[in-house]
Amino acid sequence: MGHPWLEHYESGVPHDIEHVDDCVHHLLEQAAGRFPEQVAVEFLGSTLTYRELWREARKFAHALQALGVRSGSRVSIMLPNTPQFLIAFYGASLVGAVVVNTSPLYVARELEQQLNDSGSETLVMLDAFYPRYEEIQARVPVKRVIVTGIQDALPFPKNVLYPIKAKRDGNWVQMKGKKVLAWKSLLKRTAPEVLPVHVHPDDLALLQYTGGTTGTPKGAMLSHRNLVSNTRQCRAWMPELRDGQEIILAAIPFFHVYGMTSAMNFGMLIGAKLILIPNPRDIRMLLVAIRKHRPSIFPGVPTLYNAVNNHPDTPSFDLTCIRACISGSAALPLETARKFREITGGANLVEGYGLTEASPVTHCNPVRGEQRVGIGLPVPGVSAMVAGEGGSPVPPGEIGELWVAGPNIMQGYWQKETESAKVLQQRGGRTWLATGDMAVMDEDGYFRIVDRKKDLIITGGHNVYPREVEEVLYAHPAVLEAAVIGVHDEYRGESVKAFVVFKEGTQASWEELTAHCRAGLSPYKVPRSWEARGELPKSAVGKVLRRALQEEAVQA
Structure with missing residues (x-):
């Protein structure tokens, strides 16, 4: 199978990446060696240099070892984008533990399911989330809970004032019980002296649970090699970046693998300054951060860019510092991309593609080269094909299922051999991942x-x-x-139903929207039923969940 996309790579983008033998924590260790005094993270006025961040990660690693955490132990991290997330992640990696990314949006039932499925014995969480754990603590295998708060990462006097405000707002939680350990006191009495642990690049580094939009969430098993390879693939895609000089707006959550790779691990690899945004729904905070810190890179998702486009305060902020934006997790609407480029004075917002099982990035449009409608070209080291029935590639222009292969493809689903065998296929001595996405490739190797x-x-x-x-x-x-779904129709089998959220202060009749669709779609594609919503159901990272709408329609 040929690779026509290679001819359309930008100048400086390699056809492949070098063989990776690093582990995830090496990204931070190497950055601390190259840029020790460079600010690694900025969080609500507090900063940590790379030297300081690496020291804190080693202290946390030593604390885990003292608590009995060993190589292969699962450590669940339930935190927003805070310095504690990075410290816990790289510290756990350093002792050979397996990180389990746990969404702060989980309700008690979802948290219980994931803790039991992963077998996590250690849970690192924000104090505000503790009541959810209290509901289920007798039914999960957790032996120790390490609790931290936003105030633990704040400078004086914010660290004193924050708890007062939290109590006033009703967000302060008083923890009780022998299993609860305080983050700050735990690290304060721990030295950065980690007992030697041999961690191999092919060891399991992360259990990243899929969104559960098509059933019970499954834990994708991602190795150190998977994660580091994908980080280096992303770096190879943007050769013009300047190590030690870039500023990344880290608004996309680290507990989602796209945020972990495209912001956190990527930032470590290039020695960037990460501006941590704990709540990406607070667009005003995000705009203020852009004005203050002038980030050059802003990875995100379509709903986030759309929110910036339509926020009433956006016109009063200068966003022209942003140079590169990779949009992932969901399809990027053309109108969203057009308007964002307009308000940023030409920022290169391009659509990429990935999935949890691929660590996650597999495709991206050239940041400065020729961009086409769709997800662009496979990144260096990734092979891709559009497969027909039986797994054979179909000719350019024909629709089939997208299959991908490369060093970033998962080892399988945690304790689910049957499910793993359904999506991991052996062809020509390589492991291919059947993505479940229907795609088409043109003659030049651009995918849609x-x-x-x-x-x-x-x-x-x-x-x-x-x-x-x-x-x-x-x-x-x-x-x-x-969002559009299919609903039961006695005559047609299914008919098209559209859910719409209107912009503030605007409205349109269903007749007007139907006429708008008829002008751009074949008659059978035009929605036959409509529903207005104040908001659409979304995943933790902001992806619209059609499956949730489908389930509502079935129940109705």
Whole structure:
């Protein structure tokens, strides 16, 4: 199978990456050696240099060892983007533990399911989340809980004032019980002297649970080699970046693998300054951070860029410092990209593609080269094909399932051999990941996702891909967000239903939207039913969950 995309790589982008033998914690260790006095993280006025961050990670690693954490032990981290997240992640990696990324948005039931499935014996969490753990603590294998608060990362006097404000707002939690350890006192009495542990690049580094939009969440097993390879693939894609000089706006959550790779690990690799945004829904805070710190790189998701585009305060902020933005996790609407480039004075916002099982990045449009509608080209070291029935590649221009291979592909699903065998296929001596996404590749090797295989709507024998209908809806001036699903239809089998969120202060009739869709879509693709919503259900990273809407429709 040829690789036509290689001819369309930007100047300076290699065709492949060098063999990786590093572990994840080496990214921080090497950055501390190269840029010891460079600010690594900035968080609400407090900073840590790379030297200081590496020291704190080693202290945390030593504390874990003293508590009985060993190589292979699972350590769940339930934190927003704070300095404690980086310290806990790289510290756990250093002792050979397996990090389990745990969403702060989980309710008690979801937390219980993940702790039991992963077998986590250590839980690092924010104090405000502790009541959820209290509900389930008797039913999970956790032996020790390390609790931290936002105030633990703040400078004086903010660290004193924050608890007062938290108590006033009703967000302060009083913890009780022998299993609870205080982060600050734990690190204060610990030296950065880690007992030697041999961690191999092929050892399991991370259990990253899929979003659960198609069933019970599964833990993708990502090795150190998987994570470091993907970080280096992202670096190879942007050869013009300057090590030790870039500033990354880290708004996308680290507990999501896209944020972990494209912001956190990537930042360590290039010695960047990370501006931590603990709540990406606070667009005003994000805009203030851009004005104050002048970030050059802003990885994100479409809903985040869309929120910036439509926030009433955006016109009063200068966003021209932003040079590169890679949009992942979901399809990037053309109108969202156009408007964001306009308000930033031409920032290179390009669509990429990835999935949890691939650590996650597999494709991206050239940041400065030729960009086309779709997810772009496979990144260095990734092979891709559009597969038909039986796994054979189909010709350019034909629709099939996207398969990918490379050093970033997961080892499998945690304790789910049958599920692993369904998506990991052996072809030509390589392991291919069947993504479940329907795609098409053109003659030049540019790929475009048509839609999720499971989201396909079949109406009257015709195939309708929700993304195409959503693109048309996003082009309407009154539409802020849109999602399209198939609903039961006695005559057609399924018909198209659209959910729409209108921009503040605007409105449009269903007749107007129907006429708008008829101008850009074949008749069978035009929604036959509509519903206005104040908001759409989203995952922790901001991806619209069509599956949740589908379940609502079935129940109704």
